[in-house]
C-alpha cells in the first residue's frame with residue numbers, strides 16, 4: 607500500500623490507476639471500515655482509502671481533540687485488507703487557508719435529526735467529502751449505512767452537483783451482541799459497554815412491532831425513548847422515517863428506517879435499522 611500525504615503525490619500515483627473505488631474515513635479503523643475496503647474491490651481496479659479527522663464537521667464542544675488517532679495500526683489493517691493507496695493528509699494540506707467555500711446541504715435534510723442536534727455538521731461533512739472527491743476522482747464511493755443521514759446527504763450532493771460517482775451504501779457491521787461498531791465505542795466504560803446493545807434492541811423491538819401491524823409510530827418512538835431513559839440513557843431522538851429522505855412517513859406504502867441517537871454516559875451513540 608502506498609501512503610500519500612499531499613494532493614500532488616496522490617494525483618500522480620492515480621494517473622494511470624484506472625477506475626478508482628474510494629472509502630473515506632476518520633481513522634481508528636474497525637471491522638466496519640474494513641468491510642467497506644473489502645467491498646470496494648468489486649467497484650474499481652484500484653482501491654483508495656483516506657484518513658482525515660475533519661475539524662469542520664465537529665461542533666465547538668464535540669470530541670475533535672480527543673477523537674482516537676491510531677495511524678500505525680490503521681495502516682496495518684488497510685494493508686491487510688488489500689487497499690492500494692491511502693491518502694492521509696494533515697490539516698495544512700486540506701485546509702492550507704481557512705476554507706471559505708462550502709457545500710451546504712438542503713435545509714430539509716440539514717435541519718433534522720443529526721443536523722438539528724449538530725448544527726453545521728453536514729456542511730462540514732459535505733465540504734470535506736466534495737474536496738476529497740475532487741482530489742481522488744473516484745468512480746465509486748463506499749459509505750456505511752451506519753451513518754444513514756450522512757449517506758443520504760452525500761448521495762444527494764453527488765446527484766445535484768452532477769458528480770460522476772456511484773455511491774454504494776454498505777451494511778452496518780455489528781459486534782456479536784448487536785452494538786454497531788464505531789470508533790466512539792472506545793469511549794464507553796466497561797459497564798456502559800454492557801448496556802450499549804440496548805439501543806439496537808430497541809430498534810429491533812420497533813421493527814418487530816411494525817412488522818406485526820403496529821402503525822402508531824409516535825407511540826413506538828416514545829415507548830423506546832422512555833425505556834432507554836429508564837436505563838440511564840439520554841436519548842436524543844428515536845424516529846421512524848421514510849428511507850428516501852428521512853422525513854415523516856405519510857402513508858403505508860413507503861419503505862421505512864428507524865434512526866436513533868442517544869447518549870450513554872458521555873458517549874453519543876448512533877444507530878438505525880431499515881424496516882423490511
Ligand code: AMP
Nearest residue numbers: 631632633638749750752753778779787
Ligand atoms: P468514520 O471513520 O466514522 O467517518 O466512518 C467512515 C465510514 O465508515 C463511513 O462511511 C461510515 O458510515 C462507515 N462506518 C462506520 N461504522 C461502520 C459500521 N459499523 N459498519 C459499516 N460501516 C461503518
